[in-house]
Amino acid sequence: MFSEKMYELGAKSSVIREIFEYGKKRAAEIGKENIFDFSIGNPSVPAPAVVNETIKELIDTMDSTVLHGYTSAIGDEGARKAIADYLNETYGTAFKPNNFYLTCGAAASLTITFNALCEKGDEVILFAPLFPEYIVFAEKAGFKPVVVMCDENTLQIDLDAFEKAITANTKAVVVNSPNNPSGVVLSEETVLKMTAILNRKQQEYGKPIFLISDEPYRELVYDGVTVPYLTKYYDNTIVCYSFSKSLSLPGDRIGYILVPDEVCESGKIYKAVCGAGRSLGYVCAPSLLQFIIPKCVGKTSDVSVYKKNRDLLVNAFTEYGFQVAKPDGAFYLFLKSPEKDAGAFCERAKKYELLLVPSDSFCFPGYVRVAYCVSTEMIEKALPSFQKLAEEYGLKG
Numbered sequence: 001m002f003s004e005k006m007y008e009l010g011a012k013s014s015v016i017r018e019i020f021e022y023g024k025k026r027a028a029e030i031g032k033e034n035i036f037d038f039s040i041g042n043p044s045v046p047a048p049a050v051v052n053e054t055i056k057e058l059i060d061t062m063d064s065t066v067l068h069g070y071t072s073a074i075g076d077e078g079a080r081k082a083i084a085d086y087l088n089e090t091y092g093t094a095f096k097p098n099n100f101y102l103t104c105g106a107a108a109s110l111t112i113t114f115n116a117l118c119e120k121g122d123e124v125i126l127f128a129p130l131f132p133e134y135i136v137f138a139e140k141a142g143f144k145p146v147v148v149m150c151d152e153n154t155l156q157i158d159l160d161a162f163e164k165a166i167t168a169n170t171k172a173v174v175v176n177s178p179n180n181p182s183g184v185v186l187s188e189e190t191v192l193k194m195t196a197i198l199n200r201k202q203q204e205y206g207k208p209i210f211l212i213s214d215e216p217y218r219e220l221v222y223d224g225v226t227v228p229y230l231t232k233y234y235d236n237t238i239v240c241y242s243f244s245k246s247l248s249l250p251g252d253r254i255g256y257i258l259v260p261d262e263v264c265e266s267g268k269i270y271k272a273v274c275g276a277g278r279s280l281g282y283v284c285a286p287s288l289l290q291f292i293i294p295k296c297v298g299k300t301s302d303v304s305v306y307k308k309n310r311d312l313l314v315n316a317f318t319e320y321g322f323q324v325a326k327p328d329g330a331f332y333l334f335l336k337s338p339e340k341d342a343g344a345f346c347e348r349a350k351k352y353e354l355l356l357v358p359s360d361s362f363c364f365p366g367y368v369r370v371a372y373c374v375s376t377e378m379i380e381k382a383l384p385s386f387q388k389l390a391e392e393y394g395l396k397g
């Protein structure tokens, strides 16, 4: 009568959503101000002023039938040119507008790219901890997901495990830096070693292996950390970008896929991207959002707020005796659970009204994710609860 698989996906809401819903229920019981919800990655910093100013200006000045009309499926030429110019100026690349395909955010960029690449029997390598939707998107496209655990100490890629996981069926590898859920940024050293392995394996198997760089958090980095631009390190790199987090507009849905000329058979891959977008029914990215791009590309929400939150939490967690992975970017911290079962730890945290996400959801047991895209005041109010929780486990700073 209906698809069991789709029923299963719809009926079983994600753990993150469940915690978020629990938070709403609890807030109704004891007051929003008494709940410390660190469960969800919704930007807490407003969009830069230029976003709303540009939207207002477009509404006042642009022909409404164009502003709200269909664009070409690949996206408005002016928007694609603005992105190419910005990237070329920032990273010294030589992209052209026709290397870009505008999308409804990173989730669409990923599903379209997966569908564009996947043939029967293909595998895609994912590094854990991972964004859980990767598995859903990959399986729907027909990929067999192969999960490779990151190095437990650094949360960088475990290069030996990676090399062993590559087979003749490996079509693509997904990287996400800065990372959700760990906040870790892939170092240049890791990138160089990872791409050397990929080049070697391409030669060995005599076929391309695509590196898909999922980068909604690219601009959210702190203390001058740089995020290597992967197309410069490996020819077969396809970028799946989103403005959701850099411009704080995740509900508006805008992003892109970049297929550089250096990608093997790039023209055909680009056409396959167009075909996948078409078959998935995307039609075009939201036109209003496309038209803000020339003025907003390269602008970023005020990341100093996230940095302040990160520093507050890292310093406090370290003082209380918790172990934290070095978080250079995004707005997530990955805290080692003081007991083996991270779910049990999260249940204990709930006693103090702290809502955290167990890392089992990210295919990497034994940790919890703390999303610090929240108000600084909430963090300050929550710290004594974290301290009590640490004391309950007998941790010492």
Ligand code: PLP
Pocket (backbone or CB within 6 Å): 041, 104, 105, 106, 107, 108, 131, 176, 179, 180, 214, 216, 242, 243, 244, 250, 255
């Ligand atoms: N990839 C990662 C790693 C994410 O964390 C998210 C959203 O949180 C997405 C993709 C999806 O982003 P978007 O809202 O742009 O679809």
